[in-house]
Amino acid sequence: MNYEALLHEHTLKATPQRLGILSLMHTNGHISIDELFEQIKKQFHSISLATLYKNINAMSETALITEVKIPNMKSKYEIAKERHAHLLCDKCGEFKDISLDIDKLIRLTEAKSKYKLNDTSLIFSGLCEKCK
Amino acid sequence: MNYEALLHEHTLKATPQRLGILSLMHTNGHISIDELFEQIKKQFHSISLATLYKNINAMSETALITEVKIPNMKSKYEIAKERHAHLLCDKCGEFKDISLDIDKLIRLTEAKSKYKLNDTSLIFSGLCEKCK
DNA sequence: TTACTAAAGGATAATAATTATCCTTTAAGA
DNA sequence: TCTTAAAGGATAATTATTATCCTTTAGTAA
Numbered sequence: 108m109n110y111e112a113l114l115h116e117h118t119l120k121a122t123p124q125r126l127g128i129l130s131l132m133h134t135n136g137h138i139s140i141d142e143l144f145e146q147i148k149k150q151f152h153s154i155s156l157a158t159l160y161k162n163i164n165a166m167s168e169t170a171l172i173t174e175v176k177i178p179n180m181k182s183k184y185e186i187a188k189e190r191h192a193h194l195l196c197d198k199c200g201e202f203k204d205i206s207l208d209i210d211k212l213i214r215l216t217e218a219k220s221k222y223k224l225n226d227t228s229l230i231f232s233g234l235c236e237k238c239k
Numbered sequence: 240m241n242y243e244a245l246l247h248e249h250t251l252k253a254t255p256q257r258l259g260i261l262s263l264m265h266t267n268g269h270i271s272i273d274e275l276f277e278q279i280k281k282q283f284h285s286i287s288l289a290t291l292y293k294n295i296n297a298m299s300e301t302a303l304i305t306e307v308k309i310p311n312m313k314s315k316y317e318i319a320k321e322r323h324a325h326l327l328c329d330k331c332g333e334f335k336d337i338s339l340d341i342d343k344l345i346r347l348t349e350a351k352s353k354y355k356l357n358d359t360s361l362i363f364s365g366l367c368e369k370c371k
Numbered sequence: 372t373t374a375c376t377a378a379a380g381g382a383t384a385a386t387a388a389t390t391a392t393c394c395t396t397t398a399a400g401a
Numbered sequence: 402t403c404t405t406a407a408a409g410g411a412t413a414a415t416t417a418t419t420a421t422c423c424t425t426t427a428g429t430a431a
Contacts, residue, residue, distance in 0.1 A: 120427055155381045176308035178360050216363055224365035228310050231348050233356035287410045
């Protein structure tokens with residue numbers, strides 16, 4: 108993926124730190140601030156935690172990345188993508204995407220509620236195939 | 240509702256402060272820490288913020304209340320109840336429960352994922368009937 | 372290329388949010 | 402009543418996040 112272009116599309120400068128952050132987010136899938144700081148320091152020995160926060164905020168505000176709030180644990184961040192739900196294993200902590208017909212779910216809920224819906228946050232938790 | 244008994248069932252003492260918190264949670268439906276502190280102070284002039292946090296934690300740990308994490312805003316707390324989803328109006332901020340066949344959704348997702356699921360966090364956002 | 376400038380980085384102070392501590396008070400049961 | 406573990410209040414400590422200020426650099430244009 109060309110993160111330099113992606114940053115530019117979101118009117119953000121493509122700095123080495125940001126490319127590093129996006130790369131880590133990509134390889135990890137979902138990552139918390141703490142994990143991110145831990146890992147990014149390996150590449151950028153003197154990176155400031157403030158820089159990390161500023162970048163997370165800048166990229167969130169421009170919707171390049173998304174914060175995923177999870178019950179009973181710290182938020183994780185992911186590169187923005189098409190609508191999807193998440194699966195969490197309460198035992199091993201595996202956290203991953205699952206695609207699901209969210210449009211249908213939205214249509215159903217709109218009918219029931221009279222709301223005009225445009226987004227969802229949907230997290231399932233339980234035990235993964237290995238842990239169950 | 241008999242909150243005194245409810246607290247006892249969760250092995251917690253039924254203090255006036257806790258009864259006040261639960262009462263506010265009930266009348267508000269969902270309430271943030273800040274709103275709660277704001278309101279509870281009217282009844283308990285000298286209540287400490289630490290007491291509020293301690294009680295929120297104690298009642299969360301015993302699953303008497305539930306924290307609802309919402310994208311882009313502060314958490315709200317509600318008295319625990321049967322599985323349900325939430326609707327958020329991005330314009331006026333209305334936040335309410337909606338009942339939905341979550342069991343069915345879980346069964347569907349289990350089939351697709353091989354997970355054994357037992358819980359969900361599901362929030363829809365958009366515009367309410369008035370705001371749309 | 373070089374030069375310019377707004378944006379971004381780093382260090383650190385400030386603020387906000389949450390938790391811990393310590394001592395006093397009280398709910399609940401004997 | 403009496404006893405005591407649990408809870409409350411005040412406040413300190415810790416953690417998380419944001420703001421500030423000065424330096425560096427990415428991006429653009431001469």
